[in-house]
Amino acid sequence: MIAATLLALWSHWRRHPIQLVTLVVGLALATGLWTGVQAINAQARLSYDQAAATLGQDRLPRLEGALTLEAFAAARRAGWPVSPVVEGRLRGTSLTLYGIDPFTLPPTPGGVMPDLSDTDVLRDFLTGEVVFAAPETLARWPDALPPGRPLSGLAPGLVMADLTFAQAQLSQAGVTRFLIAPGGSGTPEELAATIPGSTVVQPEPDGDLARLTDSFHLNLTAFGLLAFAVGLFIVHATIGLAFEQRRTLVRTLRALGVPLSVLIGCLAAELLALTLVAGALGVALGYIVAAALLPGVAATLSGLYGAGVAGSLSLSPLWWMSGFGMAGLGMAVAGGLGLRQIARLPLLAPAMPRAWARAQRAGLRRQAAAGLVLLGISAALGILAEGLLAGFLLLGALLVGAALLLPPILTVLLDLGTQRARGAVAQWLWADTRQQVPGLSLALMALLLALAANIGVGTMVGSFRATFVGWLDQRLASEMYVTASNVEEARAIEAFLAPQVEALLPIVSQEVTLAAAPGEVFGIVDHPTYRDNWPLLAASPDVWTKLSEGAGVLVNEQLARRQDLWPGAQLDLGPLTAMPVLGVYSDYGNPLGQAIVGIDAFSRAFPEAPRLRYAVRVDPDTVPELAADLSDRFNLSQDQVVSQSAIKAFSLAVFEQTFSVTAALNVLTLGVAGFALWASLTTLGAMRLPQVAPVWALGLTRRQLALADLGRALVLAVLTALVAVPVGIVLAWVLLAIVNVQAFGWRLPLQADPWSWLSLGGWTVVAATLAAALPAWRLWRMPPADLVKVFAHER
């Protein structure tokens, strides 16, 4: 009995192969986009964990702040088991250089350590002739570095070298941190008390990178979820259709004596089999998506956060399993409803189209109510709630609410059209379009979601780009930036440049812990370059004068928002305690908290920080010549003399990279929605014959009917696009005013770009035309015999 039942159920798919393909592809797409994003996140997290575990820093407490080798020697003499580490970005590369002292380095059980047991290797290491890096880092090894030895397990992008060598490479006289091994004669705090300007940092298993990049990955996850949801709409639509079409089959089977439990079991088994197939396809697709996007994501993470992420995938079995789990979840959500309907299907329900239509109306009304409730919830969240999670909840409620409201809105509009229509054909057209809404509604909802996401994200990126470009112009007011290799060279460059330029503005900085997170302090001189150009979001009176007097500090927007540091608040800056906040400046693209003080105050607080960088004010026309001259004379590399235009180009490139992944996911989502529309129209095309045939018999040509079908699809798509515009704008606002503020720490003004919406509308029309073309063409070419068959006998 079970075999016969399965055969009957399966034979449906054999006769409707497109439906089967749609179902499998829809679920595979949903699973694939989601698992692809998860693969990227998992890969990044693995790299962060490796970075955090470097030298056992995820387990050992450490000292940070104004540290020197002298302080290290003193601490060792006093019996503290400390070991010095220098850390910094290698100029001109995306590599992070770690300088270590192999003799005092505490052993880390299970940790990754260079093997220096061979005395030759040890000697070469100490003289800076050998460094260590992961094999994957060695694959793209810059010529400037000495030969690297492979050390697998080291975080990607990380280079381990001798302390002295690293200090020279990074032009750092001081030390970034002391690792404190267990077994000291006191607590780390007691050690910190003996070294002025130092603070204790307790180990965190997460590491700084994981924390900094959290929001980035959350964004990716949100997009993965959106793509998954859009894919689920397809699955739900096809399963619904397949179950609907098999309704009479189910009745017949039960009339022939197949018990309901067997029927449900067989249907569930069928869904399970489909899940396994689609899950396998989806996981494979996810792997491809992740492999394609990962290099871009890795570049973004490195450009934006300085985080090294492996460019190739290494995935755990857990990931593969979770892909199947996601496919199963999707199928359960989409198929569960269908199964429930079958279970409740009365054996003898008389064909009562009127009752069905009435139930549909009630359903629409309930759906509209649910949509309004969700919109209300999202509005309430927008007014009341704070935090990233609330932001995403708001987005979810907004999108689902809008999607639920779409079919009722379309129905009302088309009802109006029917009432207004004159002429029999026009009236039929409107009424027939309205009748199609239930069958198409899920595909249209998916289209709405994809369009709204596109408009929202596009508007956000556009607003960001416009603001960012304007901000770069203000912020990078100086025409040229020079970095010397050491302090002596810096003095010589200063002496050389001073007579030839309008102004020479030293830039000094120090990495510090700001409000318990990694950050930087800058020292600047008082100059019109800052006074006239710097974009301050909030300022107290006489901000620049007070700053130069050392009477306060400027902070960047992300620090201000994170710690609620607005003018009038107080901030501790390592040795500089309780500085009043004078103003807040915007600082897009920087994940770190940042503070600026007058240069005198800076020198007093951080006497060790070398003065190596200068911003040069000079006639822009002379920059190329001056730069060439400088490079020749002091033998400076390309990235030590940078023109304003080069930095701008670089910043914009980082910016574009950041959103290229988002854009790619956006396009994929839109593609999925287009596919859903095509699939629904194709299936509906076959089901609609009984409605079309009578009109054909009454004297319309097949060509007219096909064109009507095409036009109808366009009307529905355009109406959906019109609804998508306001939803997209609200979405953009939420992204800019809530999610961005929480995720990145900056808020941007919304800048509408109606032209891009219009072009998106154009693409929607193209997609709808393509989706409707095949079914319409089929109708046009349909043999009249097939149409006549509708009258031959009841269906």
Add this chain to the structure above:
Amino acid sequence: MLLSVSDVHKSFASADGPVPVLRGVSFTLDHGQTLALTGESGSGKSTLLHLVAGLDAPDDGRIEVAGKDIAGLDDAGRAAVRRRDVGLVFQQFNLIPSLTVAQNLSFHARLGEGVSPERLDYLAQRLGLADLLARYPEQLSGGQQQRVAIGRTLAAEPRLILADEPTGNLDEGTGDDVLSLMLELVADSGAAFLMVTHSDRLAGQLDARLHLRAGQVA
């Protein structure tokens, strides 16, 4: 006695309260007997047939098929009765559109004990379907489809065959042919046969006749 219906009541819910459709119907049917069920439209013929087939349960009364009271059975029990004891032929042919004629023919039988290829061949021959076995239902005429439905029921060899206006969708000539063929085959199989019809002429071809009026045997 193969089928015994005693004092069966059935009403349907409506907006104005329950509407009684069957009000105490009783009759019996023995092995190899054929019975025509007639009555005006709306008199409750189909309702009664559905109850006998175990597609629905009566509000009150007993329906015994081969000594079993099917009114008291649960859903799975009634399904088993439909699978083994009862064969149904509807006015709308209710074939499975995605299966071929051959697969449809053997389908009901395969839900139960199965069917021998010889019997299938024999039925296909007798029903004039031998050349149509590879086709799908939509490629058949109405009369051909109804012959497939009859063959499907006969292949399962039920003891009781129920038919609800099996020729209602066919023209008179075709209907007559189909019915006489069906009666022949039913007689061969020794099953009891209960058929709903509007036509006095068709009813006359069966052993006995039961007329329903206002939910009662007239």
